[in-house]
Amino acid sequence: MSGRTTALAPPDGAEPPVRHPDAPAPGEVIGSHYEHCFGCGGGVPHGLHLEARAGEGVSVTAEFRVKEAHQGAPGLAHGGVLATALDETLGSLGWLLRVIAVTGRLETDYVQPVPVGTVLHLDAAVHAVHGRKIYATATGRIGGPEGPVAVRASAVFIEVKIDHFIENGRPAEIQAALADPDQVKVARAFEVNP
Numbered sequence: 001m002s003g004r005t006t007a008l009a010p011p012d013g014a015e016p017p018v019r020h021p022d023a024p025a026p027g028e029v030i031g032s033h034y035e036h037c038f039g040c041g042g043g044v045p046h047g048l049h050l051e052a053r054a055g056e057g058v059s060v061t062a063e064f065r066v067k068e069a070h071q072g073a074p075g076l077a078h079g080g081v082l083a084t085a086l087d088e089t090l091g092s093l094g095w096l097l098r099v100i101a102v103t104g105r106l107e108t109d110y111v112q113p114v115p116v117g118t119v120l121h122l123d124a125a126v127h128a129v130h131g132r133k134i135y136a137t138a139t140g141r142i143g144g145p146e147g148p149v150a151v152r153a154s155a156v157f158i159e160v161k162i163d164h165f166i167e168n169g170r171p172a173e174i175q176a177a178l179a180d181p182d183q184v185k186v187a188r189a190f191e192v193n194p
């Protein structure tokens with residue numbers, strides 16, 4: 001058995017997160033990191049088109065409008081799509097820490113069904129960092145940013161290097177992304193904070 005732990009609670013010795021001095025200002029739109037990202041990309045017709053905004057400390061907010069293409073049961077959002085919205089919101093926290101990180105573990109609680117047409121008001125925050133592990137939670141509310149909780153998640157993200165994407169991604173997309181003359185877009189596609 002490996003000694004690896006995937007616990008969602010930060011271990012002893014975990015530190016509070018530190019907002020990077022060059023993090024986007026509170027209220028600033030973080031924007032899509034990759035046009036073809038299912039969570040935030042503008043180039044995915046049935047994607048979530050989620051738009052995250054920097055918050056105070058190491059936190060973000062985001063909104064996601066549930067569309068017909070996101071159904072699981074008739075007229076209701078698919079649970080996996082809601083998990084994606086939580087994951088994407090949590091993923092954008094890396095921009096406040098200025099690290100590249102991927103989801104290691106994501107645990108989701110479904111509290112209320114979410115009908116098609118609903119705007120899900122999401123917020124997420126990092127609570128602790130331990131080595132490469134980033135401990136964060138997210139909440140999705142309906143009816144407004146202070147509305148009742150419909151979904152929530154706890155997650156551990158793991159900091160990685162750009163090689164994670166270059167070594168594991170499909171070559172066609174990697175090469176296309178690297179070939180973009182806009183170096184900021186290149187950096188963002190791989191979540192390398194410029």
Ligand SMILES: CCCCCCCC(=O)SCCNC(=O)CCNC(=O)[C@H](O)C(C)(C)COP(=O)(O)OP(=O)(O)OC[C@H]1O[C@@H](n2cnc3c(N)ncnc32)[C@H](O)[C@@H]1OP(=O)(O)O
Binds near residue numbers: 005103104158
């Ligand atoms: C705006 C951006 C939005 C981005 C989209 C939203 C985010 C995403 O959906 S990312 C895509 C989904 N995630 C992935 O594809 C990740 C796939 N997994 C992997 O590549 C690897 O397992 C990876 C990188 C997470 C860890 O592998 P590796 O680098 O070898 O880590 P490893 O050395 O084993 O472990 C490092 C530490 O992390 C911990 N850890 C590793 N895996 C996990 C896990 N699944 N859960 C919790 N902790 C973990 C280990 O226990 C270890 O802790 P410690 O330092 O205390 O011993």
